[in-house]
Amino acid sequence: AQSVTQPDIHITVSEGASLELRCNYSYGATPYLFWYVQSPGQGLQLLLKYFSGDTLVQGIKGFEAEFKRSQSSFNLRKPSVHWSDAAEYFCAVGSYIPTFGRGTSLIVHP
Amino acid sequence: KAGVTQTPRYLIKTRGQQVTLSCSPISGHRSVSWYQQTPGQGLQFLFEYFSETQRNKGNFPGRFSGRQFSNSRSEMNVSTLELGDSALYLCASSLQPSDNEQFFGPGTRLTVL
Numbered sequence: 010a011q012s013v014t015q016p017d018i019h020i021t022v023s024e025g026a027s028l029e030l031r032c033n034y035s036y037g038a039t040p041y042l043f044w045y046v047q048s049p050g051q052g053l054q055l056l057l058k059y060f061s062g063d064t065l066v067q068g069i070k071g072f073e074a075e076f077k078r079s080q081s082s083f084n085l086r087k088p089s090v091h092w093s094d095a096a097e098y099f100c101a102v103g104s105y106i107p108t109f110g111r112g113t114s115l116i117v118h119p
Numbered sequence: 120k121a122g123v124t125q126t127p128r129y130l131i132k133t134r135g136q137q138v139t140l141s142c143s144p145i146s147g148h149r150s151v152s153w154y155q156q157t158p159g160q161g162l163q164f165l166f167e168y169f170s171e172t173q174r175n176k177g178n179f180p181g182r183f184s185g186r187q188f189s190n191s192r193s194e195m196n197v198s199t200l201e202l203g204d205s206a207l208y209l210c211a212s213s214l215q216p217s218d219n220e221q222f223f224g225p226g227t228r229l230t231v232l
Contacts, residue, residue, distance in 0.1 A: 041219050045223075050225070050228075051225055051226075052123070052209055052223035052224050052225045052226050053209065053211075053223040054223070055220065055221075055222070058219070058220065060219065099162065104219055106152065106164055106167060106175055107221075108164075109161060109162035110161070111161045112161065
């Protein structure tokens with residue numbers, strides 16, 4: 010069965026600092042991996058996805074993620090966080106019916 | 120192109136009542152999936168529809184049902200509401216069931232009193 014673990018429930022960073030959100034997955038084959046962002050009262054917006062090929066994936070809003078098969082990880086990174094990045098971030102694994110992690114809440118201090 | 124729309128955005132019901140939520144997918148998208156999001160359980164898959172047929176169903180009781188119309192719009196229904204049904208219900212659409220990218224609507228916030 011597929012599963013996703015996001016070890017950090019909350020992450021607090023200062024504006025302008027770098028960010029890394031962790032995601033570990035369990036999947037029987039080559040995984041389809043996603044990162045979504047959810048702002049308060051909103052639905053989920055896809056930040057980036059990995060299906061195959063280059064293990065470093067570029068997404069929207071300056072985010073990137075790196076697929077590491079040996080570590081079963083797909084961590085999300087951003088070099089410089091903006092206050093508007095404060096939101097809930099979800100990692101997901103699977104094909105067209107993904108399994109979602111429990112989310113990481115990002116708090117940005119000015 | 121308009122995104123996924125869900126109506127109503129907010130809903131308050133009492134225990135025992137039933138509720139119907141509506142989802143209009145992105146134009147041209149034929150696959151619609153529903154998810155329930157709660158603080159306790161996170162995001163859980165409810166069901167998926169394509170060509171007016173339910174293709175997949177998550178682990179929810181029979182009180183949760185859905186349907187899809189010929190124009191790809193979808194509705195979900197919850198009967199005999201329980202307090203635990205309070206959640207954000209998200210609809211997502213994609214071009215085809217095999218399409219791995221889903222586009223989510225803003226959700227319907229259901230509160231059961």
